[in-house]
Every structure is written in structure tokens, then in C-alpha cells.
Amino acid sequence: MKTSIQSLVFELWSAVTCVIIAVYYLVYRRSKTSPVPISYDLVNRRRFRMFFGFVVIFLLLFVVALANAPYITGGEADDIIGVKARMFSFELTKDTVECGKLVEFRVSTEDVTHGFGVYNPQEDIIGQVQAMPGYVNRLRLRFSTPGRYNILCLEYCGPLHHQMRSFIIAR
Numbered sequence: 359m360k361t362s363i364q365s366l367v368f369e370l371w372s373a374v375t376c377v378i379i380a381v382y383y384l385v386y387r388r389s390k391t392s393p394v395p396i397s398y399d400l401v402n403r404r405r406f407r408m409f410f411g412f413v414v415i416f417l418l419l420f421v422v423a424l425a426n427a428p429y430i431t432g433g434e435a436d437d438i439i440g441v442k443a444r445m446f447s448f449e450l451t452k453d454t455v456e457c458g459k460l461v462e463f464r465v466s467t468e469d470v471t472h473g474f475g476v477y478n479p480q481e482d483i484i485g486q487v488q489a490m491p492g493y494v495n496r497l498r499l500r501f502s503t504p505g506r507y508n509i510l511c512l513e514y515c516g517p518l519h520h521q522m523r524s525f526i527i528a529r
Contacts, residue, residue: 367423374419378412435462435498439526443472443489445516448509448524457504457528463497465489472522473512479505486512501528 385404436459440451444467455461465474467489475486476499484507487497501507511522 367419371419371423374415378415382408433460435460437461439463441465441474441489443467443474443511443522445469446518446522448474448511448522450509450524450526453525454527454529455501457501460498460500463487463499464494465497466494467491470515471513472515473510475510475512476526477508477510479503479507481508488513504528 385408437452437455439455439461441463442449443465463474463476465487468491470491472489473486474489474495474497476484476497478484485497485499487495489495505528507526507528509524509526511519515522
């Protein structure tokens with residue numbers, strides 16, 4: 359459902375952008391072919407109206423797009439999983455979760471910066487966060503379908519970076 363809303367907002371955003379560009383082009387083209395003297399006050403008022411309209415339309419579309427963003431906020435997590443990233447491995451406090459439950463990953467590291475990316479069984483990324491020395495970053499996800507969710511490092515961390523992977527099972 360959210361994907362179709364997001365694609366609709368993106369298509370609407372693209373269409374509005376094309377219309378605005380076309381209107382700007384037509385106004386510009388007309389101003390070049392018009393033999394009448396230019397009234398700078400009139401031109402400046404039109405430019406201001408067009409710019410203000412452009413800003414209002416983009417702000418409205420931005421708010422609609424942001425409202426449908428896949429970020430999970432508020433409320434308590436049903437399950438908390440601690441993640442310690444270290445050179446070429448992830449150490450998770452649990453390796454199974456229940457489907458439909460809100461899971462919060464608390465990701466930290468003590469060596470270098472790592473990326474913590476979670477991929478669904480179809481290998482689409484569903485969430486990511488950085489693991490940085492001295493910080494605990496949080497990633498909240500809701501696992502909707504059962505299966506094996508792969509976890510990969512998304513930040514080059516050394517010569518064995520490609521082997522830095524783990525997984526979590528959703529039941």
C-alpha cells in the first residue's frame with residue numbers, strides 16, 4: 359500500500375515539475391519574441407508569483423511524501439537486539455524474531471565505522487544504520503514476512519569486508 363502511494367506521489371511530483379518547467383519556458387520564450395517594451399515591475403511581480411507558487415507546490419508535495427515515509431517512530435519496541443560490529447563480523451544478542459513485532463537494533467562498534475544493512479528474503483534492503491565507535495545507533499524494523507533476513511556491512515572496513523555478514527530469522 360505504501361509503495362503505491364509513494365510511487366503516486368513521485369509521479370505527481372514529476373508531473374508538476376514538468377508543468378512548471380514548461381510554464382517557465384513559455385513565459386521566457388514569450389518575453390523574447392514580444393516587441394512591446396518591458397515593464398520591470400510587472401515582470402518582477404509575475405516572477406515572484408511563479409516562484410512563490412513553485413515553493414508552495416513543492417512544500418505540499420514534500421509533506422505528502424514525508425508523511426508516507428517508512429520510518430517507524432514513537433512507542434516501545436517489542437524486542438530489542440544488541441548488535442556489536444567488529445572487524446569482519448556482527449555479534450547479535452538474538453538471531454530470531456517474531457513477524458509483525460517492532461524490533462529495535464542497537465548497533466555499536468569499538469574499532470572502525472561499519473554499515474549495518476538488513477535485507478529481506480528477496481534481497482531488497484529494508485533498513486540500514488551506521489555503526490560508529492563511541493555511539494549506539496538505533497534501527498527500528500517490523501519484519502512482515504517470515505524468512506531469513508541477511509545482514510551485510512555497507513561500509514568498507516578492511517580487506518575482509520566482503521565476509522562481514524550475518525542473518526536473522528523471522529518466524
